[in-house]
Every structure is written in structure tokens, then in C-alpha cells.
């Protein structure tokens with residue numbers, strides 16, 4: 001026969017997931033059907049209480065798990081949301097070929113392009129798990145997996161095993177965003193946005209769990225007693241209550257809904273509250289404005305005289321013990337609702353009433369004498385659809401002579417209108433005499449009327465109703481909670497197992513990064529000092545080389561100038577690439593005695609220009625050395641930088657060296673700028689007025705000529721000779737002949753002559769000397785001047801450039817001691833080289849430090865990633881254990 005509502009003998013088996021919700025509840029609450037044995041209502045109550053505790057515990061634990069995941073999602077690990085699509089089947093040679101439906105291609109909503117193949121499985125513990133296909137194909141069949149043909153969680157509801165049920169996110173965007181599958185994603189969302197959506201879903205789930213919990217712990221339960229007019233409903237309710245509370249009459253008398261509660265719900269006071277509108281939700285026992293107080297003695301009149309629109313709440317003290325009382329049975333607070341007869345005007349109200357969620361059980365009373373009327377059949381049919389099972393009481397059975405026939409006929413009618421009830425008729429259909437049951441219970445001291453129906457049938461019915469109420473409560477209150485818990489646990493399996501795959505992949509990736517970056521970092525830290533020294537050496541070497549070469553070029557140039565030659569020769573000019581094609585300067589042709597002064601000036605200018613060219617050549621040489629120095633620096637840095645590190649991308653432009661930038665900032669616009677810049681040594685010599693001025697000594701260098709002549713004749717520079725006088729004469733004439741010689745110079749020359757004439761030896765030679773001098777004058781002027789002027793000029797230039805330790809240039813306030821021409825320029829040029837090299841080494845150091853920092857950051861981030869992923873895995877482990885414990889509470893059946 002059908003399922004019983006009584007608890008089983010001791011048993012402990014895992015519930016088959018293919019069961020329906022109601023079966024789950026019955027079996028988890030009261031044991032498997034085939035092991036059901038008759039048991040007392042007390043056991044049902046005990047089981048009910050235990051089941052309540054388990055479900056409440058499971059709800060609380062699940063809430064705690066969800067709260068922790070929510071927190072973890074916010075603080076430690078951004079939970080990734082998976083999406084699946086069918087994957088291609090494994091290769092034929094795979095040792096562990098799973099059914100194709102268990103293979104899926106997994107990706108994540110924030111990274112849909114990256115897909116990996118996974119195998120989904122369901123264990124006997126109801127746990128849903130995912131394994132990488134590559135791993136699953138390797139391992140042999142695990143023993144605790146369910147058979148392949150067993151439906152997966154949700155499959156019986158048309159869901160794929162990798163689909164979410166509670167935590168599902170509708171990520172489809174756009175105007176047609178009515179997707180019911182995550183596979184319909186059309187857009188990639190940010191990780192954090194997805195995590196927020198998951199957080200939101202978890203929030204919703206927590207709220208729903210709160211509602212389920214409230215419903216599970218709610219102790220109230222309503223039993224609606226209804227049936228045809230005059231079927232004996234009020235008599236039955238009174239028999240349940242074991243006292244006459246509801247008015248009983250052979251005439252139809254119940255005009256309003258009477259809801260009987262235990263007086264404990266009204267502070268122990270017995271009384272009735274009349275509510276004008278029975279469907280109104282505004283009734284509040286503590287607010288007198290919502291009802292009219294009716295004394296117990298006034299119930300009969302109120303019920304009989306009502307126009308049928310109101311409701312009456314009756315609070316009643318039930319003297320029966322908890323094990324016998326229906327109202328206060330110690331488990332739930334049952335309220336009995338005595339409804340008006342169905343074939344009254346209130347039919348639709350009653351039907352509506354019976355559908356209310358808080359009505360756990362409908363007790364349908366039918367008179368054995370009348371069987372089911374049309375309205376009764378209609379109500380029963382509709383109510384069966386709503387509640388599935390109806391508790392049917394066939395009253396007034398005492399008045400039936402052919403009881404078997406009556407039973408058969410009535411059961412046939414029940415079969416038609418409520419097949420489920422008919423299947424379990426032994427428990428759900430009772431044939432009683434409630435009138436005599438009421439008489440015995442309410443008036444135990446008086447002789448009970450004789451009845452053809454034994455009292456036990458009523459007692460059995462009463463006990464059955466108590467169990468039925470609890471069972472039905474379990475179905476209506478535990479069922480949704482159990483189903484919801486199973487679904488959310490299954491979703492958590494899916495969410496966590498996919499996130500575990502991510503964490504494992506992150507660990508592998510981070511370890512690969514560490515394997516590469518950590519040795520690189522250590523090597524770079526070790527080599528940093530070596531590179532530093534190398535770069536410093538390159539900087540010094542280039543600076544020193546440039547200094548030496550510039551000094552050599554310029555000293556040689558000065559030497560040449562000192563000898564009256566141009567400062568640079570063709571070899572030097574051709575060596576400098578930038579000077580190629582430029583003419584080597586040469587001394588001007590001698591224009592003749594009458595232009596000797598101009599000649600000296602031109603020579604001076606040429607020599608100075610050639611010195612400028614020497615400076616430019618030294619700068620060119622510096623450019624070349626600097627260029628190769630820069631290359632060496634970058635090559636050196638390059639050899640120390642790890643693969644993949646950023647390289648120097650600056651291009652060194654040698655032409656930019658020694659050029660003036662930012663001239664406008666100096667405020668020195670308009671100055672002539674040539675090699676060397678504008679300051680001090682920097683200005684072109686050929687442009688400097690102080691050096692360009694030709695002096696008397698350029699043309700007639702007394703000591704120089706005297707010394708030369710003396711050396712020619714007697715090798716004694718100290719003694720005077722006729723040649724010396726000739727020189728003197730030439731000098732004097734030159735002074736007079738020169739257009740620019742001043743009077744002062746002439747007088748000085750004469751005075752000098754006077755000093756010489758004061759010497760006795762000189763006086764003796766004076767006359768012939770003057771004669772010879774006059775003759776020698778012409779010879780000397782013609783023959784020697786073209787040779788001696790360049791030398792004189794060169795010597796003067798050289799001495800002014802080398803001996804001038806304190807160089808002061810009128811355009812500046814520079815008064816600090818300055819090095820000579822060669823050293824000064826060598827220092828300046830080398831300084832420029834060092835500046836360029838310093839920039840190159842600085843950039844190389846920066847690149848190295850940046851690469852070092854990047855490697856350091858990479859290592860740190862990989863290490864943190866490993867810690868983070870390991871922490872996540874530890875968290876997932878703990879959640880797995882906790883969900884397993886919750887699942888045990890939900891799935892493991894109770895032991896009676």
C-alpha cells in the first residue's frame with residue numbers, strides 16, 4: 001500500500017537524489033518507505049523536532065559559509081564566475097573515457113577567450129566536482145563516483161550539471177537580456193564587476209535563507225476543517241477539542257470561519273475575538289481596534305447570527321495532555337479552522353482560504369449518509385491540486401448499515417477527485433462517528449450512546465491526523481529549505497571547484513615566473529656593483545682620453561703657431577671627419593714693404609683662425625671618442641640587462657656636442673659664436689678684438705731680432721754688434737714708415753738710441769754703423785720681413801695664450817685664474833665628453849635599476865600570488881569540509 005507517515009525503524013541510507021521534493025522530506029524526516037513500521041505519534045513529533053533542529057542547523061551553517069565566502073570575495077580572493085560549453089570528446093586512446101556530457105569547456109566571465117577542458121562528476125556524497133580533463137583522463141575511475149548513468153544534480157530538473165541554480169548570474173547584456181544560460185554571454189565583464197554580482201547573489205541567498213529559517217522554526221500550523229453543510233464539521237472539531245465549543249445543530253448553523261487556538265497564545269485567557277473580515281490581515285491580538293471581544297458563552301450566538309463575512313478567533317484551554325491534544329501537542333501550535341458548509345454562499349471564500357500558504361492540512365468532512373455532493377467534489381478536486389493530499393473524514397458512519405458498500409462507493413468517488421488521497425486511503429480516509437466520540441470525551445461521566453463504529457477508529461484517526469499534520473508541515477516547511485540547501489551547496493561546489501582550478505593554475509604560473517625571475521633578480525643584485533664600476537670606468541676613460549687628445553692637438557697647434565706656422569696641418573684636418581673637404585688654412589702672401597702692417601694683421605688673423613680650427617678638430621676628436629664611449633656604455637649595460645628588459649633607445653647625436661642650446665636663456669643673443677662657445681676660452685680667437693690687434697712688436701720684435709743677429713755673428717746675445725744697430729735702424733725706420741706708428745713710439749726709439757750712444761764703444765762705431773745700417777736697412781726689409789713677421793706674431797699669440805694664467809675677458813666678470821689655451825680647452829672638451837657619458841651611464845643605471853625593480857616586483861608579486869592562491873585553496877578546503885557537514889545534516893535520514 002501507499003506511503004505511511006509514521007517513522008521507520010532504525011535505518012541510515014543515503015537518499016537517492018532523483019526523489020521528488022516531497023519524497024526527500026518524507027524519507028529524510030521519517031525514513032524510507034519500505035522500512036516503515038507502525039509507530040506512535042510521539043516518535044513522529046520527536047523526529048519532527050530533530051529534523052527541525054537539523055534543517056535550522058544546516059541553514060545557519062550555510063549562512064555562515066556564504067558570509068565567509070562573501071568576506072573572502074571582498075578581502076582575499078576575487079571569486080571568478082565560470083561558464084561552460086560542451087567540449088570535444090576525449091581522444092579514443094584515453095584510458096578513462098567519460099560520457100561526453102560530463103566533459104565541458106570551462107572559461108570565466110571576465111576572460112571568455114581562455115578555455116580549458118574539464119570533467120564534471122558527482123560523488124555519492126552528492127558533491128559536485130570538476131577536474132581538469134587532462135588530469136581526469138589520467139586517473140582511473142574513482143570509487144566514490146556515482147555510476148555514469150546516474151542523473152547529475154539538477155539533471156532531473158532539466159539543468160546541465162555545470163549550471164548554477166541559486167548563484168546564477170544573468171550576464172547577457174542588451175535589450176534582449178533574457179538569457180537563462182550563462183553560455184549566452186555576449187560581453188566580457190571586469191573581474192571586480194562579476195565579483196560584485198556574485199556578492200549580490202550571495203546577499204539574496206542569505207535573505208532567502210533567513211525566510212526559510214523563519215518558516216522552519218515557525219511553530220504554528222493551520223488545519224482547515226471543511227465539507228458539505230451539516231456534515232458534522234463542528235461536531236468533529238468539538239470531538240478533537242473534547243468539549244462543546246462550536247455550536248452544533250441539525251440546521252445549518254456555521255456562518256463564519258472559526259479559528260480555534262490554544263489559550264496559551266492569548267496569555268492563557270479563554271475568549272473569542274470577532275474579526276469583521278476573515279480575509280483581512282489586519283488582525284492583531286494586542287490591538288482591540290482590530291477585533292470585538294466575545295465571551296465564551298457568546299460564541300454560539302455569534303456563529304449562528306453572523307452574516308458569513310467575518311471570522312472568529314477562539315482561544316481555548318485544552319486540558320488534554322500534549323500527547324493527546326491536537327492544539328498544543330508540544331511540537332507545533334495547531335489551530336483548527338471550522339469553516340462554513342461548502343454549499344453555502346461562502347464556498348468560494350472557503351476554497352480561497354484553503355489555498356492559503358499557512359494552511360498545512362485540509363480535513364475534508366463528508367457525511368457517510370450523503371456521500372460527496374457536486375460542490376464537495378469540485379472543492380476536493382481543486383484542493384487536491386493545491387495540497388496533493390487531503391485528510392478525509394467520513395462522518396456519521398454509525399448511521400450506515402452496509403458499511404462495506406458505503407466505504408467502496410466513497411473510496412471510488414475519492415479515487416476520481418483525488419487519486420493521491422485514494423492511494424493512501426488507509427492513512428488518509430477515516431470512517432468515524434464523531435458524535436459518540438464527542439459524547440465520550442466531553443461527558444465521560446455519562447453513559448455513552450451505543451455506536452456501530454468503535455471508538456478506536458476515532459482515536460486512530462486523531463493520531464493519524466496529528467502525524468499527518470506534522471508530515472504535511474515537514475513537506476511544506478522543510479521541503480523548500482532542503483531543496484534550496486541542496487541547490488546552494490551544489491552551486492558552491494561548482495563555484496569553489498572552478499575557483500580551485502584557477503588557484504592551482506595561478507600557483508603554477510607564479511612558480512614559473514619565480515623560476516625565471518628569481519635567479520635573474522639575484523644575478524642582477526650581484527652584478528649591480530660590477531656594472532656600476534664598469535660604467536664609471538667607461539666614463540673616466542672617455543673623459544681622460546678626450547682630455548689627453550685635445551691637449552695634444554692644441555699644444556701641438558700652439559707649438560706650430562709659435563713657429564709662425566698655421567696651427568693645423570693637412571693630416572690633422574683630414575683625420576677629423578667633420579672637417580673633411582675643408583681647406584687647411586695658409587698664411588697670406590707677403591704684400592710688400594709698404595703693407596707690412598696689414599700683412600702682420602692678416603698673419604695674426606690666419607694664425608688665430610687656424611688655432612680655432614685646431615680647437616674644432618679637438619672637439620671633433622672628442623665627438624668621436626665620446627661616440628664610441630657612449631656605445632661602449634650601452635653595450636656594457638646591455639650585456640648586464642636580462643632578456644626582455646627595456647633597452648636604451650636614445651640615439652647619440654655627436655653634432656649636438658659643443659653646440660649652444662638655450663642661448664635665449666642666457667640673454668647673450670647676437671654674440672659671435674664659434675668653436676668653444678661664448679665664455680672665456682670659449683670664444684673664437686679669430687673674433688677676439690684683444691687678440692686681433694697688431695702691435696709694434698709683431699713687426700719688429702727687438703729682442704728676437706737682436707738675439708738672432710747676435711747668434712749669427714758671435715753667438716753672444718749680451719754684446720752689441722753692428723748687426724744689432726742695423727736691426728735697431730730698421731726698427732726705427734719701420735716705425736716711421738708704418739702709417740700707424742705714433743709719436744710716442746718714435747720718441748721711445750730715439751731715447752733708446754740715446755742710451756746706446758752713451759756707451760763709449762758705441763760712440764766709436766757710430767759713424768760707420770749708421771752707414772752700414774742705412775745700407776742694411778733695405779736688404780733686411782726686403783729679405784727677412786716675410787719670414788720673421790709670422791714668427792713674431794706666432795710667438796706673441798702663443799705667449800699670450802699660454803702665459804696668461806689670469807685670463808680676463810671683457811664680456812664677462814670672470815676674474816678667477818684660468819688655465820692656458822690648450823689646457824683650458826682640453827678641460828672644457830673633456831668636461832663635455834664626461835657630461836655626455838654621464839648621461840649615458842645615468843640612463844644605463846636607470847634602465848638597470850628599473851629592470852631590477854621590475855624583477856623584484858615580479859618576484860614579490862609571484863610570491864604574493866602563491867600565498868594568495870594557497871590561502872584560497874586552504875579556504876576552499878575548509879569550505880568543502882563545512883559544506884560536507886551541512887550536506888550530511890540535509891541528506892542523512894533521521895533514526896527513529
Ligand SMILES: Nc1nc2c(ncn2[C@@H]2O[C@H](COP(=O)(O)OP(=O)(O)OP(=O)(O)O)[C@@H](O)[C@H]2O)c(=O)[nH]1
Nearest residue numbers: 230231232233234235249252253254341396434435
Ligand atoms: N449520528 C451522527 N450524527 C452526527 C454525527 N456528527 C454530527 N452529527 C449530527 O449532525 C448534525 C449537524 O452537525 P454539525 O456539527 O452542526 O454539522 P456542521 O457540518 O457543522 O453544520 P454546518 O456548520 O451548519 O454546516 C448535528 O445534529 C449533529 O449531532 C455523527 O457522527 N453521527
